[in-house]
Amino acid sequence: MITILENLAGVITPQSNAAAAVLDIRTGVSIVIEDEIIKEIGYPETIRADYPDALFMDGQGYWAMPGFVDPHTHPVFFKTREDEFEMRVLGKSYEEIAAAGGGIRNSVRVFRQASFDQLVELTYHRIRIFPEYGTTAIEAKSGYGLSLEDELKSLRVLKKVASLLPITIVPTFLGAHEVPDEYQSHRAKYIDILINEMIPAVAEEKLAVFCDVFCEKNVFTTAESERILLAAKDHGMIPKLHADELHYTGGAELAARVGAISADHLLKISDEGVRAMKEAGVIPVLLPGTAFFLGKPAYAPARKMLEAGLPVALATDFNPGSSMTQNMQLILTISAIHMKMNLSEVIYGATLNSARAIARETELGSLEPGKKADVILVDIPNYKYLPYHYGINHVKKVLRHGVLVHEAEI
Amino acid sequence: MITILENLAGVITPQSNAAAAVLDIRTGVSIVIEDEIIKEIGYPETIRADYPDALFMDGQGYWAMPGFVDPHTHPVFFKTREDEFEMRVLGKSYEEIAAAGGGIRNSVRVFRQASFDQLVELTYHRIRIFPEYGTTAIEAKSGYGLSLEDELKSLRVLKKVASLLPITIVPTFLGAHEVPDEYQSHRAKYIDILINEMIPAVAEEKLAVFCDVFCEKNVFTTAESERILLAAKDHGMIPKLHADELHYTGGAELAARVGAISADHLLKISDEGVRAMKEAGVIPVLLPGTAFFLGKPAYAPARKMLEAGLPVALATDFNPGSSMTQNMQLILTISAIHMKMNLSEVIYGATLNSARAIARETELGSLEPGKKADVILVDIPNYKYLPYHYGINHVKKVLRHGVLVHEAEI
Numbered sequence: 001m002i003t004i005l006e007n008l009a010g011v012i013t014p015q016s017n018a019a020a021a022v023l024d025i026r027t028g029v030s031i032v033i034e035d036e037i038i039k040e041i042g043y044p045e046t047i048r049a050d051y052p053d054a055l056f057m058d059g060q061g062y063w064a065m066p067g068f069v070d071p072h073t074h075p076v077f078f079k080t081r082e083d084e085f086e087m088r089v090l091g092k093s094y095e096e097i098a099a100a101g102g103g104i105r106n107s108v109r110v111f112r113q114a115s116f117d118q119l120v121e122l123t124y125h126r127i128r129i130f131p132e133y134g135t136t137a138i139e140a141k142s143g144y145g146l147s148l149e150d151e152l153k154s155l156r157v158l159k160k161v162a163s164l165l166p167i168t169i170v171p172t173f174l175g176a177h178e179v180p181d182e183y184q185s186h187r188a189k190y191i192d193i194l195i196n197e198m199i200p201a202v203a204e205e206k207l208a209v210f211c212d213v214f215c216e217k218n219v220f221t222t223a224e225s226e227r228i229l230l231a232a233k234d235h236g237m238i239p240k241l242h243a244d245e246l247h248y249t250g251g252a253e254l255a256a257r258v259g260a261i262s263a264d265h266l267l268k269i270s271d272e273g274v275r276a277m278k279e280a281g282v283i284p285v286l287l288p289g290t291a292f293f294l295g296k297p298a299y300a301p302a303r304k305m306l307e308a309g310l311p312v313a314l315a316t317d318f319n320p321g322s323s324m325t326q327n328m329q330l331i332l333t334i335s336a337i338h339m340k341m342n343l344s345e346v347i348y349g350a351t352l353n354s355a356r357a358i359a360r361e362t363e364l365g366s367l368e369p370g371k372k373a374d375v376i377l378v379d380i381p382n383y384k385y386l387p388y389h390y391g392i393n394h395v396k397k398v399l400r401h402g403v404l405v406h407e408a409e410i
Numbered sequence: 411m412i413t414i415l416e417n418l419a420g421v422i423t424p425q426s427n428a429a430a431a432v433l434d435i436r437t438g439v440s441i442v443i444e445d446e447i448i449k450e451i452g453y454p455e456t457i458r459a460d461y462p463d464a465l466f467m468d469g470q471g472y473w474a475m476p477g478f479v480d481p482h483t484h485p486v487f488f489k490t491r492e493d494e495f496e497m498r499v500l501g502k503s504y505e506e507i508a509a510a511g512g513g514i515r516n517s518v519r520v521f522r523q524a525s526f527d528q529l530v531e532l533t534y535h536r537i538r539i540f541p542e543y544g545t546t547a548i549e550a551k552s553g554y555g556l557s558l559e560d561e562l563k564s565l566r567v568l569k570k571v572a573s574l575l576p577i578t579i580v581p582t583f584l585g586a587h588e589v590p591d592e593y594q595s596h597r598a599k600y601i602d603i604l605i606n607e608m609i610p611a612v613a614e615e616k617l618a619v620f621c622d623v624f625c626e627k628n629v630f631t632t633a634e635s636e637r638i639l640l641a642a643k644d645h646g647m648i649p650k651l652h653a654d655e656l657h658y659t660g661g662a663e664l665a666a667r668v669g670a671i672s673a674d675h676l677l678k679i680s681d682e683g684v685r686a687m688k689e690a691g692v693i694p695v696l697l698p699g700t701a702f703f704l705g706k707p708a709y710a711p712a713r714k715m716l717e718a719g720l721p722v723a724l725a726t727d728f729n730p731g732s733s734m735t736q737n738m739q740l741i742l743t744i745s746a747i748h749m750k751m752n753l754s755e756v757i758y759g760a761t762l763n764s765a766r767a768i769a770r771e772t773e774l775g776s777l778e779p780g781k782k783a784d785v786i787l788v789d790i791p792n793y794k795y796l797p798y799h800y801g802i803n804h805v806k807k808v809l810r811h812g813v814l815v816h817e818a819e820i
């Protein structure tokens with residue numbers, strides 16, 4: 001079955017083989033889709049003749065871009081944390097917030113009380129919002145369960161929701177998000193459980209592609225993170241890391257050493273970390289929505305990484321405590337303003353480079369023949385306008401694997 | 411004609427007589443609308459019996475809030491400035507940006523070449539976006555014409571667009587936005603033209619309710635601003651000021667002295683300015699989207715004003731150079747994070763207090779009997795969620811003067 005997406009302003013796309021973040025911009029072209037794959041991009045006159053039996057889909061004069069790929073989200077949680085947001089804004093201390101029911105460990109406590117069905121419903125409605133803002137693929141982490149049973153529950157929720165929604169969900173096991181209350185005074189025991197019970201069980205049930213660790217002062221040390229990630233690797237999961245976010249701990253270097261696909265956050269990355277990541281081919285995933293949401297003045301040094309030739313990826317960090325948004329378009333704006341990225345770099349960051357961060361660059365992240373037809377139609381006059389006209393949803397239609405899955409009101 | 415908006419989660423509204431920013435939150439109530447006015451808010455059982463012939467409108471379980479009032483926008487311009495946005499992000503100097511066609515004075519140059527019809531079309535499509543994000547009334551300024559003819563053109567565009575769209579547009583004459591190129595070396599002459607030609611012509615044609623001046627170092631001095639505003643007052647316009655934004659110039663004190671309805675920006679306001687505004691009843695209008703968009707670390711000292719008892723109002727500052735957004739919901743988030751306002755203060759700021767800043771508090775800004783039925787239905791579990799879940803449009807339906815004027819897709 002051939003569908004032709006025509007009457008487009010044109011196509012704006014990163015290019016898989018580009019040396020720098022240069023966008024391929026072609027006006028007046030149409031996109032030929034065969035089943036769920038982009039077959040070719042070309043001029044209507046030629047294409048119409050080549051596919052006389054095709055179905056035509058009206059692009060309504062909008063530009064076509066690849067759907068956003070969001071490579072770092074935490075969507076499986078029970079309660080939102082708006083009270084904590086206000087308390088933090090008003091300058092309450094971490095202790096006051098924790099006492100009032102805030103923080104990751106409180107999220108864990110309530111998560112464990114939630115049923116599978118409750119979590120499926122909540123997660124479904126949260127993930128449903130991503131395509132409305134142009135995201136067609138997300139990486140999604142567990143990490144609010146922190147017990148064998150509850151981490152499995154979290155990953156099974158993701159699997160269930162992935163079967164219910166037209167969006168690609170790539171699951172990550174994040175049992176090492178925090179040391180849970182009951183193991184605070186014997187953390188080695190929790191790491192044993194992670195390595196000897198949780199990782200094997202997750203692998204056995206094939207519930208996660210990646211294994212992530214929150215490598216941070218007072219959370220997991222680099223030595224602990226290394227053990228956990230190597231164990232996960234032995235079980236066929238690809239390592240990822242929350243690295244060098246609040247303090248420099250050598251997380252980026254560790255990511256390189258264990259062959260991680262990405263190292264995420266990186267506000268405190270060292271020059272040596274940049275070099276090591278470049279050499280090992282680790283993708284930096286930056287999450288500037290988090291600094292924005294937490295009201296922090298400092299952002300990750302994106303320019304340093306870009307200048308070292310690293311393909312910087314961007315993500316929302318969607319989670320209830322430190323970045324409550326699914327909107328990648330706003331992340332582009334924040335990345336430009338606060339990380340001094342140019343406006344083609346931010347688009348590469350949210351598409352092709354973020355596809356690289358989840359090992360899906362051969363099928364997602366650009367509009368090129370052979371890739372999945374994950375296409376968004378955006379109501380903008382040019383690509384720079386997308387992050388410039390901020391806080392506005394410019395996405396009018398979303399195709400995922402060639403199927404129209406979202407349409408904004410007229 | 412009676413319409414009843416029922417099946418609401420309830421009503422969240424500021425209260426006109428509240429001493430502090432305390433929201434009135436009532437679950438399970440319905441809103442009775444007679445023609446375009448709120449007649450009463452009460453419980454369905456009683457109301458249904460009282461109005462047997464009413465038309466029923468389904469609130470679909472959403473919360474009702476007053477439509478946002480945006481008291482500071484500059485929507486009448488010709489060209490957007492996305493190239494300039496990128497240049498600024500990458501650290502280009504003001505001179506480089508101006509040379510490449512950026513800045514207010516370049517906006518003026520292109521504005522003068524635009525026809526009335528072109529400007530109506532562009533302005534129409536920009537203002538149309540406000541209700542999609544929940545704004546039912548805006549103040550809108552001229553200020554990119556800076557000649558008698560072009561300022562009249564700007565205000566006539568607003569008048570025309572107001573007749574074409576279901577949104578309240580309150581016009582402000584801002585001929586004193588900048589000294590245009592041709593008077594840079596004899597600025598006194600431009601001020602004479604403002605006072606003796608432009609203000610009388612605007613008043614004669616009744617094109618503006620307010621007169622605003624950009625009182626700032628290297629733009630208009632406080633002495634010049636005072637002369638202009640007093641002349642406008644003589645012609646029946648109410649003064650407003652861009653005050654103490656980039657430098658302290660005594661703008662807030664001047665606003666108090668001339669009886670301005672509002673003083674806007676106020677990043678550099680003095681303690682004396684706060685006192686003077688409080689005494690004179692001048693409303694502070696804060697525009698944190700501008701600092702955000704320009705990537706500046708400093709925001710207006712909202713807490714100082716709130717603690718002095720000033721009713722802080724919030725606005726987008728929608729304009730092509732320093733804040734390209736119509737989204738008041740995002741402004742609430744930025745205000746909370748960067749100005750430490752609590753989450754009821756930001757809602758007061760975007761509704762009742764912003765209505766005060768445009769002298770419309772008797773008819774707009776809250777859901778109370780006697781006021782216009784400007785009602786938005788929002789898909790949130792509680793009011794704190796609105797700024798917390800950021801970058802997302804929570805508005806599902808918009809009624810303006812009792813008429814359904816916008817509905818989001820399901």
